[in-house]
Amino acid sequence: MSRIVYVNGAYVPEEEATVSVFDRGFLFADAVYEVTAVLDGKIVDYPGHVARLERSLGELQMGMPFSSDDLLEVHRELVRRNSMDEGAIYLQVTRGAADRDFAFPKHAEQTVVLFTQAKPLTGAKKGIRVISLPDMRWGRRDIKTVQLLAPSMAKMAAKAEGKDDAWLVQNGFVTEGTSNNAYIVTREGKIVTRNLSSSILHGITRAAVLKLAAERGMEVEERPFTIEEAQQAAEAFVTAATTFVCPVIEIDGVAISGGKPGPVAERLNELYIETGRKSAL
Known part of the structure; x- marks a missing residue:
């Protein structure tokens, strides 16, 4: 069964998830990301991750696409839809799509993508x-x-x-x-x-x-x-x-x-x- 992922406001099967070929994350790595752990179906260290996300975006002259509460709800919805107990959620925010130019657009619509990765996190570590x-x-x-x-x-x-x-x-x-x-x-x-x-x-x-x-x-x-x-x-x-x-x-x-x-x-x-x-x- 494929995962349900989040792309620009929609929850879709991963096979249907697409972004523009003109997206600056693709063309220039003009994007930031966060990875949060999930334990027992809950999000670990969320306040720290969202604070760092906001800081990273600000350093690149980008704004936050969501409030902290709304973004948390997206994380929780992905956990629910994918029935995930333990693993990670990957979040990426790009500046958005625009014709290729080193000078970035001031008001492009940001691209926001999140997806889950189910995997064990708490087992014994051999080093x-x-x-x-x-x-x-x-x-x-x-x-x-x-x-x-x-x-x-x-x-x-x-x-x-x-x-x-x-x-x-x-x-x-x-x-x-x-x-x-x-x-x-x-x-x-x-x-x-x-x-x-x-x-x-x-x-x-x-x-x-x-x-x-x-x-x-x-x-x-x-x-x-x-x-x-x-x-x-x-x-x-x-x-x-x-x-x-x-x-x-x-x-x-x-x-x-x-x-x-x-x-x-x-x-x-x-x-x-x-x-x-x-x-x-």
Whole structure:
């Protein structure tokens, strides 16, 4: 059975979902997106995602196509129509369709697309193996645009080496993973992750996990770190909307935490799922 997707105000079977060939999201990657997790048929961390969506749109001189409440109802309707208990909802907003021109139109009608992806999110995590690669992305990584070719190629480079993902490096320091924020846990037990700037995405899961860590007395330091420091760390992990807290057990061939998930990452993942279930909308 095909999914029901949302396209510009209509709920339609995925086979019937279309957008214009002149859409600027297609021609220029002139679009932003969000991915929200679904647990028990409810939307996780929705307020953070909608706030970041509004910020991303504003940075590209676009407005919000919906109110927060109306957009939440679209998410809920997709969950209902697709009978989804666990998985993700992908949302994309483009500037709209116009004849191809680098100068964008001021008042084009935006294109809005949402669809579900049913998949397990809460199972046990064996941990991932990563390689390091130069960060070739554009400079405004704090805006969640659909310009994802560089991280896609980095992910494929990792797959070609039999690994799971890549950590991206700029000026000698890790920025983030291809689709996640990166962390280490020092031998002293301190959680270290890169500070917020235009160099990384301001992760919604990142914010929630750091809050949970601080509430439980875990020491957190927001600063850049190197691959070498990560290889000497007690643990490493990543966070993202649909991976939650996922251990990293190898970096450039060096085993981390004995090549198995560490206790800090496992505990934070448990806490995030527990809290997410309680606060989901």
